[in-house]
Amino acid sequence: MPDHHLLLLADAVAVSLVDWLKPVLMLASFLPYAWVASSRIEADARYFHFDYHLWNGVFIAGAAAAAACMLLIPIFWIGWPLGLLVLATPLLVYWKFRNDRVPEDKKFHLTGKAFADVLATRKAARSQKQASIVFVDAKKQALPIPNADDPLHQVHLAAEQILEPALNGRAARVEVAPIQGGAAVLQTLDGVRYKREPIPAETANRIIDYLKSIAKLDTDDRRRRQVGKFRLRWLGGDVNMDIAVAGSSSGQTMRLDFERSKRIQKPFDSLGLLPSQQAALKTLDELGERHGVVLVGAPAGHGLTTLGYSLIGRHDAFTANIKTLEREVELELDGVDHVRFDPSNTASDYATSLQSILRRDPDIVLVSDIREPNAAKTAAGAGMNGPLVYVEMVSDSVPAMFNEWTKAVGDVKTASKGLRAIVNERLVRNVCPNCRQAFQPSPEQAKKLGMTAGKGQLYRASGKVQVKNRIEDCPVCAGIGYLGQTGVFEVMPVDDEARRMLSAGDFKGAYAHARRNRMIYLQEAGLTKVRDGVTTIEEIARVLGGKSETATAPAAAASSASG
Numbered sequence: 001m002p003d004h005h006l007l008l009l010a011d012a013v014a015v016s017l018v019d020w021l022k023p024v025l026m027l028a029s030f031l032p033y034a035w036v037a038s039s040r041i042e043a044d045a046r047y048f049h050f051d052y053h054l055w056n057g058v059f060i061a062g063a064a065a066a067a068a069c070m071l072l073i074p075i076f077w078i079g080w081p082l083g084l085l086v087l088a089t090p091l092l093v094y095w096k097f098r099n100d101r102v103p104e105d106k107k108f109h110l111t112g113k114a115f116a117d118v119l120a121t122r123k124a125a126r127s128q129k130q131a132s133i134v135f136v137d138a139k140k141q142a143l144p145i146p147n148a149d150d151p152l153h154q155v156h157l158a159a160e161q162i163l164e165p166a167l168n169g170r171a172a173r174v175e176v177a178p179i180q181g182g183a184a185v186l187q188t189l190d191g192v193r194y195k196r197e198p199i200p201a202e203t204a205n206r207i208i209d210y211l212k213s214i215a216k217l218d219t220d221d222r223r224r225r226q227v228g229k230f231r232l233r234w235l236g237g238d239v240n241m242d243i244a245v246a247g248s249s250s251g252q253t254m255r256l257d258f259e260r261s262k263r264i265q266k267p268f269d270s271l272g273l274l275p276s277q278q279a280a281l282k283t284l285d286e287l288g289e290r291h292g293v294v295l296v297g298a299p300a301g302h303g304l305t306t307l308g309y310s311l312i313g314r315h316d317a318f319t320a321n322i323k324t325l326e327r328e329v330e331l332e333l334d335g336v337d338h339v340r341f342d343p344s345n346t347a348s349d350y351a352t353s354l355q356s357i358l359r360r361d362p363d364i365v366l367v368s369d370i371r372e373p374n375a376a377k378t379a380a381g382a383g384m385n386g387p388l389v390y391v392e393m394v395s396d397s398v399p400a401m402f403n404e405w406t407k408a409v410g411d412v413k414t415a416s417k418g419l420r421a422i423v424n425e426r427l428v429r430n431v432c433p434n435c436r437q438a439f440q441p442s443p444e445q446a447k448k449l450g451m452t453a454g455k456g457q458l459y460r461a462s463g464k465v466q467v468k469n470r471i472e473d474c475p476v477c478a479g480i481g482y483l484g485q486t487g488v489f490e491v492m493p494v495d496d497e498a499r500r501m502l503s504a505g506d507f508k509g510a511y512a513h514a515r516r517n518r519m520i521y522l523q524e525a526g527l528t529k530v531r532d533g534v535t536t537i538e539e540i541a542r543v544l545g546g547k548s549e550t551a552t553a554p555a556a557a558a559s560s561a562s563g
Helices: 003-047 052-072 076-099 113-130 151-168 201-214 275-285 304-313 350-358 375-381 398-409 412-417 443-449 496-503 507-516 522-531 537-544 555-562
Strands: 133-136 173-179 182-189 192-199 226-234 237-248 251-258 292-298 322-326 337-340 364-367 388-394 419-431 437-439 458-460 464-467 470-473 482-493 550-552
Touching: 003 052, 003 076, 052 076, 133 151, 151 173, 151 182, 151 192, 151 201, 151 226, 151 251, 173 192, 173 201, 182 201, 192 201, 201 226, 201 237, 201 251, 275 419, 275 482, 292 304, 292 398, 304 364, 304 388, 304 419, 322 350, 350 364, 350 375, 364 375, 375 388, 375 398, 375 412, 388 398, 398 412, 398 419, 398 507, 412 419, 412 496, 419 522, 419 537, 443 522, 458 537, 482 507, 482 522, 482 537, 496 507, 522 537
Parallel strands: 192 550, 292 388, 292 419, 322 337, 322 364, 364 388
Antiparallel strands: 133 226, 173 182, 173 251, 182 192, 226 237, 237 251, 419 482, 437 458, 464 470
């Protein structure tokens, strides 16, 4: 083919390419401009009450001028960019006009800040999707989860591995404590501590510091005991948390309590007292009987705090003057004047603070601690003429409580003269109603329980249910066999005759006198719960046998932790 033919062909191709590109590029320029002007800017102008008719005219004029530049300038590659500048002019003018008249938070910004904010929001959203627990501030606003590239993000996920299995497993408490080569993780469910997989010591310290920061505690102080509160959101609901941390040379220890205030608030009638025991204590409700001292005791972890609050909560706080003296106010009852003892106040010790309360002529007083010098003596001093004073004691039996009380008061007569009752409690687990297994008690068991041989039935814990042809963990108790707790009590009323014997130092005689008046022993109360199908013989033996129990993590917690 001749050279001049090739040149003509090349020119024809070039012309055809320009003719094809011009309308495409012009259309690509005007469509976004028209969309922004008609949908975004007109709406914005209407919102801020600008003259949107005027601005519509400005944008139409701009479009016409841009089209003229693109069509009338002979060289397209000059006319098209110039037309783009003309299109941008009305946008820039409106931007400047608008920003001069709207609040700062509503202004447009031609910087990377807005774009960066969008990226940060998207990054936070991705972090939120990865996390299942969100921490919440005092205003119930969700705190931001650390972004995936933030080292704290992995700490947050590690904290979830501590918290989520406990939440799934109905745990009341989680503890993290240093051990050889790492940190132990324990969770308490229905009074039993379960071991979980240990974690590295460094991970434990980072989790503790992270949760301390959430609770606004001092993260730099790793020795002093600190207590605080925070809230988390899980599965759409908020959970209140109490945190207590302390340190030693071996590392930091942390205790987390889930919804402690709710757990320790229990009506008097639901504590587990037998009818005759309730009746013995309810006599103290009468105005003429509302005097003297009631000793209230339980071993650590057996519901002493709940029992104390329930006892004062059954009195009408709007017709009676009720006061407390506590080291930590764990539950605020309506109408009750809760006084927190401040040990840092050197001007007043515990006994002096209690004396100050008693001088204000209260009707009912709850004393949470008598370990301080003269505290018990002050509580006993009012005798039968003062208010009704409930005294909490960490103790495992009624005889031990009286001995400790007498020793703390310092004189058996003073300790006895105002005594009205001694109450001791144990917490036992309820057998799961969904998977419990009935059985016929042996003749010996029936006799011990006061049952007729061959009649009636007892229950044992199972933790298993049959689903078609398979045996599976009970979905209600997660394979544990028990669900919830109830109290078992020994209540020793102290009448005038028993008080006379106690004043003479004859506790055995007073105890026998109460027994003759049909006082129910602790073991008898526990066996009554067995006979009524509330709990099992094995559970009563575990609790009243005095054996501590730490088991491996329940199935639900184990599966959650591995997941």
